[in-house]
Every structure is written in structure tokens, then in C-alpha cells.
Amino acid sequence: MSIDTIEQFQKDYQLRLAPRTIRAYQSNILQFFEQTGIPFQEITRKDIRNWLMWLEEQGYTPTTIYTKLIGVKTYFKYCLEEGWIATNPAARIPYPKLPDKVPIYLTKPELTQLRACVQHSLLERAIVEMFVSTGIRMGELVAMKKEDINETDRSIHIPDGKGNQGRIVLISLESLQYVQAYLASRTDELPYVFVNHNATKRIRHQKINANFQVYSEQLGFHVHPHMLRHTFAAHLAQKGMPGEAIQQLLGHQRPATTQLYARLFNHARKEMYDKWM
Incomplete structure (x- = not known):
């Protein structure tokens, strides 16, 4: 894992996203690399799928997993744009199906x-x-x-x-x-x-x-x-x-x-x- 790439990602996206969103993305990306233990240049689609399975085994809800995957997808898209990787391993990873819940609102x-x-x-x-x-x-x-x-x-x-x-x-x-x-x-x-x-x-x-x-x-x-x-x-x-x-x-x-x-x-x-x- 390269901390430098994550820090650069955070700097470049701070004008596009809210500070809280950036912090959440950074936390999710760090969690991903800590769990996989693989350098970002060597990450494959299988590694990301294994991480998603690990999150599910740890008891994370589909909504939380969905949110975490957004951060990782955004990061690898950025890495591709910067020319740090040749292909985006997260590009074709599907989002988990969310429960069919309707937000509660007042009558x-x-x-x-x-x-x-x-x-x-x-x-x-x-x-x-x-x-x-x-x-x-x-x-x-x-x-x-x-x-x-x-x-x-x-x-x-x-x-x-x-x-x-x-x-x-x-x-x-x-x-x-x-x-x-x-x-x-x-x-x-x-x-x-x-x-x-x-x-x-x-x-x-x-x-x-x-x-x-x-x-x-x-x-x-x-x-x-x-x-x-x-x-x-x-x-x-x-x-x-x-x-x-x-x-x-x-x-x-x-x-x-x-x-x-x-x-x-x-x-x-x-x-x-x-x-x-």
C-alpha cells in the first residue's frame, strides 16, 4: 500500500466532496489495504471480492458495504486516471444488493x-x-x-x-x-x-x-x-x-x-x- 497515493487522492478530491465524505473514503480505503495487505499496483478484482466477502463475514450490513465499496471504487478510478495502474480492478465489481427499505417519513x-x-x-x-x-x-x-x-x-x-x-x-x-x-x-x-x-x-x-x-x-x-x-x-x-x-x-x-x-x-x-x- 502507498500512503502517498491515498494522501494525494484526498487532496485532489477535497474540492469535489464534503470533508466528512473524504474522511470516510480515506478510512474505508485504509481498511481495505490493511485487510488485504497487498500493494495497490498488485490488487486484482479477486482481492476486492475477497474483501467484500470478509466485510460480510464480519457482520457489516449491505448498506455499509455499499458505502465502503464506493470509496474503494473512487480511489482506484483515480489511480487509473493518474496513470499509477494500467487497469482498474474495481471497475466491474458490482455493488451489493440493498434491502428494499423505504425511508421513513411523516404523514x-x-x-x-x-x-x-x-x-x-x-x-x-x-x-x-x-x-x-x-x-x-x-x-x-x-x-x-x-x-x-x-x-x-x-x-x-x-x-x-x-x-x-x-x-x-x-x-x-x-x-x-x-x-x-x-x-x-x-x-x-x-x-x-x-x-x-x-x-x-x-x-x-x-x-x-x-x-x-x-x-x-x-x-x-x-x-x-x-x-x-x-x-x-x-x-x-x-x-x-x-x-x-x-x-x-x-x-x-x-x-x-x-x-x-x-x-x-x-x-x-x-x-x-x-x-x-
């Missing part, structure tokens, strides 16, 4: 209950509305700045989405009004849309997660921020928006995520169909 009555649960706080209601109306990720929400919001056309620029791919998302008029009311209630000069209780810095992931834990206890059913991203996608599917358009709004790149939301899309549309029949 409209459950969403109504959640909104009632946060009605006491402008900040918390604005955060819930932002998640539900835009489908953005937690990291995108906490990093969002006031300048990213275009109130005229009710759009939000997400400059550093996952994979450093910027995109535009839309927000409903009602949700925007909650965000505007929250911003109007503040007296600080911080550039962030959502700030902590003392208005000294942007709100933290941990605080939002803690709030959602409280909501779950009060509501009697589990709810977390990423579930609202699923809810956003499912409700758009039920209204008839094409799956490809929903994926663009969500900023998808990974094949596994695309497949996951394709199942959600089909499930949500079927639910709507069954209500009409």
Missing part, C-alpha cells in the same frame, strides 16, 4: 402534530419549516447565511452542498414567513440564519438533535431532522413531481441515495393511488 397528520409541538418557539418552528419546505440537510441548515435567502423569488442558495455542489432550493411562502419572523425578532449582527440561544454563534447540530429528541418524547413517535428531508421528498412525490426533479432539489449524487429515494418516490405515489381507489 400529514404527524407533520401537523410536529408543527403544533414547536409553535411556542419562533426559532424551532422556523427550523422545522425550513427542513420541511426545502429538504435541506442538517449541515446545510446550520451553515446557511442570511445572504443565501432570496425573499423575492423565495429561493435559497445552498453554496456548499454535499460534494461541494451548490444548488438552489425553493421555500414555501408560509415557511418563509416563519423564517422572516424569527430573523426580525433578533438583534444580533451574526450572518447566520439560525443562531444559538445567546446569539453568539450559529446554532449547533447537537442542539437541533436534542430538540428533536424532546419532540419525539412529547409526540410519542420518533422524529429526527433527516426524516423531514424524507418527508419533503415523499410529499412532493404525492403531489406528482417527477422523481428526477425531486433528486435535483435534494442534491443527490451517490447511486445508493438515488435508489433509496426512488423507492420512497414509488412508495409515496402508491400510497396516494391507494387512497383514490
Whole structure:
């Protein structure tokens, strides 16, 4: 194994992928080489298949194995592009079949209950509305700045989405009004849309997660921020928006995520169909 090639891979991909994704790829690549013990120039397709079998024997789930394989595939593709290897041993390795699970999302009555649960706080209601109306990720929400919001056309620029791919998302008029009311209630000069209780810095992931834990206890059913991203996608599917358009709004790149939301899309549309029949 050449640590130099992994470090160079990390440097060249740091502008293409989110830092957390890069770290995960690096960890998976290192695990691969530690388990195989073979120099990267000598790796064959069989070595990769044996590693996948080893992961399965160790009890890793198909979803985790899928994710690990993405990192290894991306690395060897990079090695080929750089001319370090003559052929890509990972190119024709198929991804493991993922379980046919549908992401959990809130029904409209459950969403109504959640909104009632946060009605006491402008900040918390604005955060819930932002998640539900835009489908953005937690990291995108906490990093969002006031300048990213275009109130005229009710759009939000997400400059550093996952994979450093910027995109535009839309927000409903009602949700925007909650965000505007929250911003109007503040007296600080911080550039962030959502700030902590003392208005000294942007709100933290941990605080939002803690709030959602409280909501779950009060509501009697589990709810977390990423579930609202699923809810956003499912409700758009039920209204008839094409799956490809929903994926663009969500900023998808990974094949596994695309497949996951394709199942959600089909499930949500079927639910709507069954209500009409």
C-alpha cells in the first residue's frame, strides 16, 4: 500500500466532496489495504471480492458495504486516471444488493402534530419549516447565511452542498414567513440564519438533535431532522413531481441515495393511488 497515493487522492478530491465524505473514503480505503495487505499496483478484482466477502463475514450490513465499496471504487478510478495502474480492478465489481427499505417519513397528520409541538418557539418552528419546505440537510441548515435567502423569488442558495455542489432550493411562502419572523425578532449582527440561544454563534447540530429528541418524547413517535428531508421528498412525490426533479432539489449524487429515494418516490405515489381507489 502507498500512503502517498491515498494522501494525494484526498487532496485532489477535497474540492469535489464534503470533508466528512473524504474522511470516510480515506478510512474505508485504509481498511481495505490493511485487510488485504497487498500493494495497490498488485490488487486484482479477486482481492476486492475477497474483501467484500470478509466485510460480510464480519457482520457489516449491505448498506455499509455499499458505502465502503464506493470509496474503494473512487480511489482506484483515480489511480487509473493518474496513470499509477494500467487497469482498474474495481471497475466491474458490482455493488451489493440493498434491502428494499423505504425511508421513513411523516404523514400529514404527524407533520401537523410536529408543527403544533414547536409553535411556542419562533426559532424551532422556523427550523422545522425550513427542513420541511426545502429538504435541506442538517449541515446545510446550520451553515446557511442570511445572504443565501432570496425573499423575492423565495429561493435559497445552498453554496456548499454535499460534494461541494451548490444548488438552489425553493421555500414555501408560509415557511418563509416563519423564517422572516424569527430573523426580525433578533438583534444580533451574526450572518447566520439560525443562531444559538445567546446569539453568539450559529446554532449547533447537537442542539437541533436534542430538540428533536424532546419532540419525539412529547409526540410519542420518533422524529429526527433527516426524516423531514424524507418527508419533503415523499410529499412532493404525492403531489406528482417527477422523481428526477425531486433528486435535483435534494442534491443527490451517490447511486445508493438515488435508489433509496426512488423507492420512497414509488412508495409515496402508491400510497396516494391507494387512497383514490
